[in-house]
Amino acid sequence: MQETRVITQQRNNKLTVANIITVSRLVMLPVIVYFLLQDQRTIAFIIMLISLLSDGIDGYVARKFNQETELGKMLDPLCDKICLAVILITLLLINSIPIWIVILIIIRDVLIIVGSYIVLKQKSIVLTSNLFGKITGIIFGAIILAYTLNLRQVGLIFLYLSIPAIIGSFILYTHRYFKVLKGA
Numbered sequence: 792m793q794e795t796r797v798i799t800q801q802r803n804n805k806l807t808v809a810n811i812i813t814v815s816r817l818v819m820l821p822v823i824v825y826f827l828l829q830d831q832r833t834i835a836f837i838i839m840l841i842s843l844l845s846d847g848i849d850g851y852v853a854r855k856f857n858q859e860t861e862l863g864k865m866l867d868p869l870c871d872k873i874c875l876a877v878i879l880i881t882l883l884l885i886n887s888i889p890i891w892i893v894i895l896i897i898i899r900d901v902l903i904i905v906g907s908y909i910v911l912k913q914k915s916i917v918l919t920s921n922l923f924g925k926i927t928g929i930i931f932g933a934i935i936l937a938y939t940l941n942l943r944q945v946g947l948i949f950l951y952l953s954i955p956a957i958i959g960s961f962i963l964y965t966h967r968y969f970k971v972l973k974g975a
Contacts, residue, residue: 809853810863816842816870820877827881827939836939839878843932846871864917868907871928872900878935888938892950896931899957906968914971921967923960927953 806814819842826835849867853859876897882888903924910916920928930953937946 805860805862807853807858807860807863808856809849809858810860810866812845812849812852813863813867813870816845816874820874823878824881827878827885830885832939832941836936839936839939842874843936846928846932861917864919865911868920869904872904875931875935876900878939882935882938887941887943888946892934892946895957896934899961902961903964906964910968910971914974916971918964918967918971921960921963923956923963927956927960930956 819838823835823838823842826832826838846867849863853863879888879893879896883890883893907918910918930949933949934946934953937943937949
């Protein structure tokens with residue numbers, strides 16, 4: 792089971808290079824939104840691609856240089872979900888993506904955040920992403936990149952590919968939440 796006990800030692804919650812890379816995604820977010828709103832989709836796409844690539848780099852740096860922290864384990868998925876939601880809402884506001892896609896993805900992420908918060912508060916455990924969650928995240932990245940470039944048909948293909956991953960990750964997250972909460 793991929794879970795980590797929360798360590799309350801201050802030294803484990805320091806801001807590392809890996810955590811700075813994670814936070815950089817939030818710094819890039821207003822720039823992405825600005826270029827989307829200005830209909831500068833190619834520039835928004837390039838910055839979005841850099842942001843998505845940094846999501847893999849921060850984890851690699853954390854593991855490679857022994858910089859894994861409890862802060863990073865919470866910050867990374869939270870930054871991912873914030874960035875995804877803001878970009879989806881921006882794409883919706885500029886009429887580039889159907890509302891049902893935005894609602895589906897945001898509801899899934901809100902449920903994961905709420906479940907993670909409950910587990911953290913009740914059991915002091917940070918649950919890390921599962922394989923289906925990582926696959927779903929990659930597909931979500933492809934969806935927003937496709938819609939950013941107005942490739943609606945490609946975006947829909949990725950959306951349909953994401954449905955089994957959404958269902959699988961949600962079932963696995965729910966199972967893990969209940970298992971941890973029951974103390975099993």
